[in-house]
């Protein structure tokens with residue numbers, strides 16, 4: 037008979053999302069993992085307990101989420117954090133030391149850039165940025181001190197695509213770790229560890245929880261590496277509470293359905309936006325003329341719900357933001373509702389203006405998080421907001 041572990045490997049994605057780590061609760065048979073709102077656990081005698089001592093070190097609701105996250109990325113161990121940036125911080129702080137270097141893609145979430153430049157650089161961990169996502173460009177930036185390559189794919193906000201398996205090959209040849217921030221794709225669309233990455237990081241705030249009602253993060257990878265990060269997490273303390281873990285787990289149950297619809301809606305919108313006269317550029321990896329389209333096709337099973345657009349004038353941006361109704365102007369992404377963001381003034385404001393502009397994040401760029409509303413309503417809303425008069 038298959039063991040519990042082998043059995044979970046036999047299940048397909050949507051089934052694993054709903055069941056793995058989520059057996060009916062032992063004491064009552066509750067079908068849904070309860071919110072274990074407790075900071076501490078009774079011990080039979082000093083040091084003798086049932087696997088839980090204190091909720092910074094472990095909590096059953098969090099364990100259920102972590103077990104499920106690991107299976108979704110098809111890896112050995114998952115760790116849940118209080119935010120995506122707490123997860124990112126734990127990766128850098130636990131695996132790097134002063135004098136080490138990171139090579140990162142220049143198109144990067146502004147908060148990750150700020151963390152690298154304003155927190156880790158003063159600690160002696162320097163980062164080199166690759167403007168171009170080609171594997172050769174990463175290779176050219178590697179030095180004897182490089183210990184980690186960090187990429188997002190698709191990137192935030194320009195939706196560039198990195199060839200994860202080629203970059204993994206380059207990294208491993210030199211004994212360097214490859215970490216992929218898989219927030220924009222979600223594990224449903226892309227599994228970086230199967231492509232050769234060592235670790236995956238998520239802002240679970242986004243697609244994984246999916247309803248814009250919780251902030252969280254995750255790190256997933258092979259046990260030996262994640263154990264080191266878990267030691268740091270327990271020592272430093274950035275854990276999510278059980279209610280956050282519960283909400284995230286509840287969101288995960290519909291991840292596959294949501295990602296299919298996000299991808300469908302975004303594909304239709306991108307095709308429609310591409311022909312619109314008020315736009316000078318549409319960034320969406322599902323479009324055939326997107327430079328990363330072929331790689332995205334190879335490593336993703338759908339192109340996701342994020343589209344960036346470049347409007348033809350600053351005035352058009354102002355009009356658009358005044359007229360748009362269904363797309364809410366807000367930070368974040370990945371929820372069921374559509375959002376629009378102005379990266380230069382919002383998510384990427386922490387990048388110095390000259391660097392931002394040189395990377396193509398200027399005032400005419402808007403980022404759309406395409407929700408799962410009816411596509412016709414989304415087209416009508418955008419059509420009205422993009423009117424030229």
Ligand SMILES: Cc1ncc(COP(=O)(O)O)c(C=O)c1O
Nearest residue numbers: 119120121145192219239241252
């Ligand atoms: C790609 C990406 N990674 C990481 C983060 C950070 O996550 P959090 O806001 O949950 O700390 C974000 C947040 O927007 C993001 O877009």
